[in-house]
Amino acid sequence: MTQHTDVVVIGGGQSGLAAGYHLRRLGLDFVVLDAQATPGGAWQHTWDSLRLFSPAAYSSLPGRLMPPQADETYPDAAHVVAYLTDYEQRYDLPVHRPVRVTGVHRDGELLRVESDAGTWQARAVVSATGTWSRPFLPAVPGRTEFRGRQLHTVEYRGPKDFTGERVVVVGGGNSGAQIAADLAYDADLTWVTLREPRYLADDIDGRALFDHASARRRALDEGRTANGGVASLGDIVAVPPVRAARDAGFLKAQPMFDRITPTGVTWADGMTAEADAIIWCTGFRPALAHLAPLGVRGPRGHIPTDGTRAVAEPRLHLLGYGDWTGPASATLIGVGRPAREAARAIADLLR
Numbered sequence: 001m002t003q004h005t006d007v008v009v010i011g012g013g014q015s016g017l018a019a020g021y022h023l024r025r026l027g028l029d030f031v032v033l034d035a036q037a038t039p040g041g042a043w044q045h046t047w048d049s050l051r052l053f054s055p056a057a058y059s060s061l062p063g064r065l066m067p068p069q070a071d072e073t074y075p076d077a078a079h080v081v082a083y084l085t086d087y088e089q090r091y092d093l094p095v096h097r098p099v100r101v102t103g104v105h106r107d108g109e110l111l112r113v114e115s116d117a118g119t120w121q122a123r124a125v126v127s128a129t130g131t132w133s134r135p136f137l138p139a140v141p142g143r144t145e146f147r148g149r150q151l152h153t154v155e156y157r158g159p160k161d162f163t164g165e166r167v168v169v170v171g172g173g174n175s176g177a178q179i180a181a182d183l184a185y186d187a188d189l190t191w192v193t194l195r196e197p198r199y200l201a202d203d204i205d206g207r208a209l210f211d212h213a214s215a216r217r218r219a220l221d222e223g224r225t226a227n228g229g230v231a232s233l234g235d236i237v238a239v240p241p242v243r244a245a246r247d248a249g250f251l252k253a254q255p256m257f258d259r260i261t262p263t264g265v266t267w268a269d270g271m272t273a274e275a276d277a278i279i280w281c282t283g284f285r286p287a288l289a290h291l292a293p294l295g296v297r298g299p300r301g302h303i304p305t306d307g308t309r310a311v312a313e314p315r316l317h318l319l320g321y322g323d324w325t326g327p328a329s330a331t332l333i334g335v336g337r338p339a340r341e342a343a344r345a346i347a348d349l350l351r
């Protein structure tokens, strides 16, 4: 049986909920389809010690401030899950789960959304499926020969799984730095980064990143020369555990190795590091396979957008994923504005 609605939002993480909040305010009829069995999006699957890089109030979706977490300036992932769970109940967002969307198709005037739990016809679609389900691992010679454990950020849970082991952590972003800091005390750690780690100043956290992204956004809106984006400030927010491990001298990074052997990694100059495990903190790609039937994909796997709207399909909006759908749109506080713009554009389209 096919169900009908004005808008289908695909993905019930923070981006999908922010879209839902604004669609509700505009009085549109919509559903949110989420593949997870429970609320919280990707935050349900992160490692135990992960800390947000901003205080709670600076990690809020539209309409409702995230409450502070007792005794923690930087909340953990469980706190975010609790916040998102409360958020969707508070605004009575119509989230259906678990529902995995398998394909979005053009169907005359409508878009047809097919899923493992039935079909919806809608006048517009918001895709907010995140990146967590598409971990990225770089091609490095010898990777398949390694006899130890290899895992990606998405599979890391905590240091107790590596006590006393020789562990190579690859990646100079926040995940790499936080996981390296997490392992520094219990494992024999080798931290490898593509370039020298770039810490933000210790007194800068996600608040400044957001302010920077907002200034960039204003400049772009007004046709002025924009600042260099948040990446120009540095790659790693020195949250307290990272700062402590760095200051204790545990976070000395090695340059990227050239080859993986059955028992470790080697550099061109002959240096080697034996390893029981390699943890790849090497990022993600957007989860966009469900949009393949629309044929809207551009170069580098992205979908060309004008704001959040897909250039080749005006009934489709993309939210979250990365800066290419709006400055800071893949953050809790940053997704509110592009979500509002997407909802307004959809309301105009349907009028």
Ligand code: FAD
Pocket (backbone or CB within 6 Å): 010, 011, 012, 013, 014, 015, 016, 033, 034, 035, 036, 040, 041, 042, 043, 046, 051, 052, 053, 054, 059, 099, 100, 101, 102, 128, 129, 130, 131, 132, 133, 174, 175, 206, 287, 290, 319, 320, 321, 330, 331, 332, 333
């Ligand atoms: P997700 O949370 O991934 O939600 C997408 C949802 O869509 C999921 O529930 C998924 O199951 C579902 N889905 C996927 N495919 C389908 C499909 N085909 N059909 C139906 N449902 C589907 N941001 C901050 O603001 N502060 C931080 O401190 C911060 N730290 C971070 C640390 C790490 C390690 C990472 C990886 C990210 C961090 N971020 C942080 C960035 C960002 O907030 C998260 O990536 C966030 O989870 C993105 O939200 P989302 O809703 O776009 O995607």
